[in-house]
Amino acid sequence: MTYTMNNIKILIICALSFAHVVFAQEIIPIETSKNALVLSIGKNQDVSTIYFGQKLGLKAEYAKINSTYKQSNDYTGQLNSVYTPSGSRNLVEPAISVTHADGNKSLDLVYVSHQVEKIDANVSLTTIVLKDPAYNFSVKLFYKSFYKEDLIEQWTEISHSEKGDVMLDKFASANLHLKAQSYYLRQYHGDWAKEMQPEDSKITHGIKTLDSKLGTRANLFQPSVFMVSLNTPATENQGSVLYGAMEWSGNFRVDFELDYQDNLRIIAGMNNYASPYKLKPNEKFITPKFLYTFSDQGKGEASRKLQSWARNYQLLDGKGDRLTLLNNWEATYFDFNEQKLAGLLKDTKALGVDMFLLDDGWFANKYPRNDDHAGLGDWQENKQKLPNGISSLVKVAQKNEVKFGIWIEPEMVNPKSELYEKHQDWIVKQSKRSEYYFRNQLVLDLSNPKVQDFVYGVVDDLFTKNPDLAYIKWDCNAVIYNAYSSHLKDQSAFYIEYVQGLYKVLEKIRAKYPKVPMMLCSGGGGRVDYAALKYFTEFWPSDNTDPMERIFMQWEYSYFYPSIASSNHVTDWGKQPLKFRTDVAMMGKLGFDIVVSKLPENDLKFCQDAIKNYSEVKKTIWQGEQYRLANPTEGSVASMLYVNQDRSSAVSFNYLVNNRYDEGSKFPIRMQGLDGAKIYKLTEINLYPGSSSSIDSSVTYSGDFLMKIGFNPDVKAGRTSVVIKIEELR
Numbered sequence: 008m009t010y011t012m013n014n015i016k017i018l019i020i021c022a023l024s025f026a027h028v029v030f031a032q033e034i035i036p037i038e039t040s041k042n043a044l045v046l047s048i049g050k051n052q053d054v055s056t057i058y059f060g061q062k063l064g065l066k067a068e069y070a071k072i073n074s075t076y077k078q079s080n081d082y083t084g085q086l087n088s089v090y091t092p093s094g095s096r097n098l099v100e101p102a103i104s105v106t107h108a109d110g111n112k113s114l115d116l117v118y119v120s121h122q123v124e125k126i127d128a129n130v131s132l133t134t135i136v137l138k139d140p141a142y143n144f145s146v147k148l149f150y151k152s153f154y155k156e157d158l159i160e161q162w163t164e165i166s167h168s169e170k171g172d173v174m175l176d177k178f179a180s181a182n183l184h185l186k187a188q189s190y191y192l193r194q195y196h197g198d199w200a201k202e203m204q205p206e207d208s209k210i211t212h213g214i215k216t217l218d219s220k221l222g223t224r225a226n227l228f229q230p231s232v233f234m235v236s237l238n239t240p241a242t243e244n245q246g247s248v249l250y251g252a253m254e255w256s257g258n259f260r261v262d263f264e265l266d267y268q269d270n271l272r273i274i275a276g277m278n279n280y281a282s283p284y285k286l287k288p289n290e291k292f293i294t295p296k297f298l299y300t301f302s303d304q305g306k307g308e309a310s311r312k313l314q315s316w317a318r319n320y321q322l323l324d325g326k327g328d329r330l331t332l333l334n335n336w337e338a339t340y341f342d343f344n345e346q347k348l349a350g351l352l353k354d355t356k357a358l359g360v361d362m363f364l365l366d367d368g369w370f371a372n373k374y375p376r377n378d379d380h381a382g383l384g385d386w387q388e389n390k391q392k393l394p395n396g397i398s399s400l401v402k403v404a405q406k407n408e409v410k411f412g413i414w415i416e417p418e419m420v421n422p423k424s425e426l427y428e429k430h431q432d433w434i435v436k437q438s439k440r441s442e443y444y445f446r447n448q449l450v451l452d453l454s455n456p457k458v459q460d461f462v463y464g465v466v467d468d469l470f471t472k473n474p475d476l477a478y479i480k481w482d483c484n485a486v487i488y489n490a491y492s493s494h495l496k497d498q499s500a501f502y503i504e505y506v507q508g509l510y511k512v513l514e515k516i517r518a519k520y521p522k523v524p525m526m527l528c529s530g531g532g533g534r535v536d537y538a539a540l541k542y543f544t545e546f547w548p549s550d551n552t553d554p555m556e557r558i559f560m561q562w563e564y565s566y567f568y569p570s571i572a573s574s575n576h577v578t579d580w581g582k583q584p585l586k587f588r589t590d591v592a593m594m595g596k597l598g599f600d601i602v603v604s605k606l607p608e609n610d611l612k613f614c615q616d617a618i619k620n621y622s623e624v625k626k627t628i629w630q631g632e633q634y635r636l637a638n639p640t641e642g643s644v645a646s647m648l649y650v651n652q653d654r655s656s657a658v659s660f661n662y663l664v665n666n667r668y669d670e671g672s673k674f675p676i677r678m679q680g681l682d683g684a685k686i687y688k689l690t691e692i693n694l695y696p697g698s699s700s701s702i703d704s705s706v707t708y709s710g711d712f713l714m715k716i717g718f719n720p721d722v723k724a725g726r727t728s729v730v731i732k733i734e735e736l737r
């Protein structure tokens with residue numbers, strides 16, 4: 008019998024309907040390689056979460072789990088609802104609350120149907136349809152599960168056919184329910200140059216909320232990524248831990264409610280702050296995705312799963328190549344001209360990187376972009392600085408056999424600009440209030456299709472005029488003040504429509520330019536999230552490039568994002584030597600932002616050699632499994648290891664993070680992820696010219712030894728940064 012793709016799909020659905028018979032139509036297990044999220048349909052058709060954790064050998068036993076708990080009474084029958092409605096029986100934080108067309112504020116949601124679609128060998132989509140018995144109001148819950156990566160993306164579609172508009176007052180993407188003796192939250196906070204500062208706490212009864220109300224640059228003070236450990240704080244290799252993240256580049260809200268039964272309810276979605284959404288009859292409101300993964304083997308495994316999912320499914324060109332580069336931001340700031348840039352293009356070649364990236368300051372004429380007070384919005388080359396335009400710079404780059412990339416910040420406008428003079432109605436501001444600026448600029452109203460066309464046009468014009476342009480750095484330096492769109496009739500849709508407008512633009516750009524690498528920058532890491540990374544090949548973690556700071560920051564980012572996505576530049580920030588700065592920047596996508604022509608001979612030679620070394624180990628850093636071996640917050644040494652897929656090579660980065668007397672790597676550092684049976688040769692790379700290694704590379708070690716006893720990189724004063732290449736001896 009031959010089947011078409013569709014027949015196969017149908018067959019799988021039928022097989023699963025048979026499975027419902029086996030489970031008496033009560034249990035919906037969503038299983039991945041190691042985990043299970045188990046939902047059940049109760050007698051009164053309520054759909055609840057009965058389990059989330061390690062999967063069981065016998066599916067039938069999931070139904071027994073609940074009876075093993077002797078917790079206090081659930082007066083609502085809804086405490087573990089898969090999507091808690093409000094205004095009827097519920098007594099806790101809802102996932103959804105609405106005002107019906109008739110003004111009634113109550114909602115109940117009961118089971119209608121569900122189906123499981125196998126998208127391919129690794130990915131399944133479970134859809135559950137719920138309906139309010141009293142109103143024509145429905146919610147579809149989607150669970151997209153990635154078997155190998157143990158990851159679930161969850162989102163919701165809300166619709167109704169009432170006799171008027173329904174107001175959605177809260178509209179989460181997901182509503183999880185966890186059972187443990189205690190729960191420990193790792194969250195992050197920050198500001199400019201201080202991104203990803205971790206903070207740990209035990210979750211207490213009541214509600215803890217992580218949220219953003221900034222509109223754009225939404226993660227500036229707090230990103231949506233978090234970890235929750237169950238029973239005891241997870242370590243790198245031990246403990247049960249859930250990682251969560253919103254795939255949304257705007258206002259988000261994640262509520263953690265420890266309820267009176269001692270269970271943890273996690274409700275994640277867009278922020279409903281100032282955003283009640285008017286839903287017309289028969290329209291669909293689709294929430295962004297909330298993603299989560301779970302490991303009972305600690306943070307390390309959870310992050311490797313997440314990184315691997317990102318490379319396989321989400322990050323643009325996650326399996327592809329990346330360009331090393333020389334950026335001129337810190338080397339010149341706004342002070343450059345054609346001649347200076349010609350010199351920098353030569354330096355790019357001399358350094359040995361793939362590309363030159365021209366940063367801010369190249370545009371605007373009536374109000375030239377000579378500092379950050381003017382010019383944003385006027386994307387024409389500044390005639391004084393660049394009389395022959397970008398195209399001539401691209402040609403000079405080609406002559407130097409390097410590629411050319413460019414910075415833009417197309418969502419923004421300076422009050423001192425022609426765009427501001429022409430298009431007041433395109434700007435987010437309130438006419439009755441005085442303008443309030445963030446970095447001297449305002450945000451353009453991306454909910455307006457005309458503005459979407461303008462922003463798309465900025466990118467499209469650049470590529471049309473310069474087809475050989477190889478890279479875009481897309482910046483976003485302002486948050487939204489005085490939120491108001493003169494385009495929208497309904498202001499409460501503004502924050503949501505802004506982000507949807509941004510995605511429309513990015514979608515259009517990617518339809519025409521599917522693979523051109525683009526860096527997601529937001530005055531640092533103010534915007535990185537997995538919805539944006541569908542369109543971007545990399546992100547800028549922070550303007551803080553002090554390598555000592557970066558060791559800590561990149562460490563925290565690495566729990567959630569693969570190193571291939573992390574743009575790390577060698578700059579003059581910090582007190583560490585060039586070698587230290589370069590080694591740290593290598594743990595990701597390497598770039599430079601230094602004055603190459605002023606480098607002493609040995610420094611230049613060091614960089615050139617390091618770039619060559621990087622090209623040999625970069626595949627392992629980008630695509631390998633990452634192991635955090637020594638945590639800089641716990642001791643004097645930081646150690647990070649990347650191991651390639653067949654465990655034949657690895658590279659380890661080691662740093663002294665405490666310069667007190669006699670500090671160093673006193674103990675061997677145990678490696679992980681190697682093949683115990685293989686014999687490895689360890690060679691120190693990135694040696695500064697004239698220095699020699701204290702590591703004897705003629706001694707070989709078994710993987711077994713390296714993982715049980717470990718290896719001492721001999722980090723100490725005078726050897727504060729040590730990179731070791733580990734290769735299988737064949």
Ligand code: DGJ
Pocket residue numbers: 336366367414482484528529530531547549550
């Ligand atoms: C903020 C970015 O984070 C920097 O790297 C640089 O591009 C400046 N903006 C330019 O204005």
